[in-house]
Amino acid sequence: MAQPAHPHAMAPSRPGRTRTAPPMKPGTWPTSPRYLTYLAFDFTGLVYLLVGLVALRAAWALGSGPEAWARLQAQFANPLYVAFHALTLAAVIFVGVRFFRLFPKAQPARIGPAKPPPRPVLHAMLYAAWIGITAGLVAVLGGIIP
Amino acid sequence: MNEHRKKTFVVTRFDPDKDQVPKTQTYEIPVRPEWKVLDALNFIKDEVDATLSHRWSCRMAVCGSCGMMVNGEPKLTCSTALSDYGDVVEISPLSNFPVIRDLVVEMDGFMEKFKSVKPWIIRAKEKAPEEGTYRQSPEELDAFKQFSMCINCMLCYAACPVVAQEPDFLGPAAAALGHRYNMDSRDEGADERNQVFRGDGTIFGCSYANECSEVCPKNVDPAAAINQAKLLAVVDWAKGLVLPHKGGK
Numbered sequence: 001m002a003q004p005a006h007p008h009a010m011a012p013s014r015p016g017r018t019r020t021a022p023p024m025k026p027g028t029w030p031t032s033p034r035y036l037t038y039l040a041f042d043f044t045g046l047v048y049l050l051v052g053l054v055a056l057r058a059a060w061a062l063g064s065g066p067e068a069w070a071r072l073q074a075q076f077a078n079p080l081y082v083a084f085h086a087l088t089l090a091a092v093i094f095v096g097v098r099f100f101r102l103f104p105k106a107q108p109a110r111i112g113p114a115k116p117p118p119r120p121v122l123h124a125m126l127y128a129a130w131i132g133i134t135a136g137l138v139a140v141l142g143g144i145i146p
Numbered sequence: 147m148n149e150h151r152k153k154t155f156v157v158t159r160f161d162p163d164k165d166q167v168p169k170t171q172t173y174e175i176p177v178r179p180e181w182k183v184l185d186a187l188n189f190i191k192d193e194v195d196a197t198l199s200h201r202w203s204c205r206m207a208v209c210g211s212c213g214m215m216v217n218g219e220p221k222l223t224c225s226t227a228l229s230d231y232g233d234v235v236e237i238s239p240l241s242n243f244p245v246i247r248d249l250v251v252e253m254d255g256f257m258e259k260f261k262s263v264k265p266w267i268i269r270a271k272e273k274a275p276e277e278g279t280y281r282q283s284p285e286e287l288d289a290f291k292q293f294s295m296c297i298n299c300m301l302c303y304a305a306c307p308v309v310a311q312e313p314d315f316l317g318p319a320a321a322a323l324g325h326r327y328n329m330d331s332r333d334e335g336a337d338e339r340n341q342v343f344r345g346d347g348t349i350f351g352c353s354y355a356n357e358c359s360e361v362c363p364k365n366v367d368p369a370a371a372i373n374q375a376k377l378l379a380v381v382d383w384a385k386g387l388v389l390p391h392k393g394g395k
Contacts (some may be wrong), residue, residue: 002218002238002241005241005242005309005310005311006310006311006313007309008313009242009243009244009309009311009312009313010243010251010252010255010256010303010309010313010317011243011244011252011255011313012252012254012255012257012258013255013258016246016250016252016254018162018247019162020245020246020247020252021160021165021167021168021244021245022244022245023241023242023243023244023245023310024238024241024242025241025242025307025310026215026218026219026220026242026304026305027215027218027219027238027241028217028219028239032218034357034360035307035355035357038307038356038357042353043186055368102354102356102369102373105367105369105370105373106354106369106370106373106374106376106377107377108272108329108374108377108378110340111387122171134325144324
């Protein structure tokens with residue numbers, strides 16, 4: 001069932017002489033896989049907001065001394081926190097893949113004399129940078145690189 | 147007539163003189179296997195109900211007149227095969243547009259957005275005719291050719307979630323057209339258009355849902371155009387901070 005769009009969506013600045021029926025959104029949106037994927041992409045913003053709050057809490061615990069930090073680490077072992085961090089990982093991968101799929105075509109054909117590389121090359125560079133930076137962070141945080 | 151089967155069409159009707167809100171009317175008609183959705187609408191109009199109003203013209207996916215929602219998806223009805231659908235086909239006017247009558251939508255808002263991006267070549271100083279034409283290399287043409295293939299069918303507006311919510315949003319086709327001229331090597335009006343692009347609610351409202359590009363019947367890829375235009379509008383603004391008489395005003 002189609003839902004109403006904004007009542008002034010695509011309306012002219014001055015109403016015409018003919019009375020019009022209000023604009024409606026596409027009726028397929030609630031069930032369209034494409035649109036649901038887009039909504040899921042938007043939903044990840046909420047996940048990142050919560051991650052930001054958790055990061056602030058971690059920073060506060062870190063500044064409050066070793067005991068507060070130890071308490072927070074213990075709380076992080078709670079299954080709810082583990083599930084939240086798993087959701088965050090899924091959200092990051094989902095957004096990364098979606099972003100990398102759409103990013104290359106958003107590059108202008110040229111900015112002045114500079115031209116971007118072909119899209120497959122740009123794709124490969126993006127994934128290489130993502131995987132490389134992630135591996136580097138894991139190596140540093142895991143103590144492999146001091 | 148080489149009839150094969152009957153299909154039921156659930157068509158949105160709206161008479162501004164009688165109806166407060168749109169309603170649906172059902173038609174069961176014989177269809178031929180090679181028919182497009184527009185053929186069925188024309189059959190209804192010609193043989194069943196002459197009061198049905200819909201727009202169409204070229205029947206070859208060039209004029210962009212016959213855009214409608216077919217089973218909830220924006221489609222050019224002249225190039226959408228009936229055989230792709232089941233026994234019941236729902237046809238309604240383009241979403242996100244006010245409806246004038248039946249399947250005909252109000253286009254004036256769209257035309258205002260179009261005009262706002264100055265979709266013509268702007269020159270600081272025109273050449274005299276005897277000085278010849280403005281030359282362009284194939285490479286320079288490639289920079290914008292894809293975005294010049296738009297037929298103004300408005301399917302991208304019907305598919306865009308931002309258009310549905312933000313009346314001031316410039317929208318896919320107009321932004322793609324503005325970007326098309328900004329990328330044209332013969333044009334010198336990018337500063338003017340980038341000021342439009344940087345205005346409230348114009349291209350930066352795009353959340354890159356990419357629906358416009360998914361439904362575009364000519365593969366124009368307006369989502370790419372908008373996001374390229376965003377980057378170039380910011381570059382132009384940044385140049386305006388350091389260079390006199392450039393962008394960013």
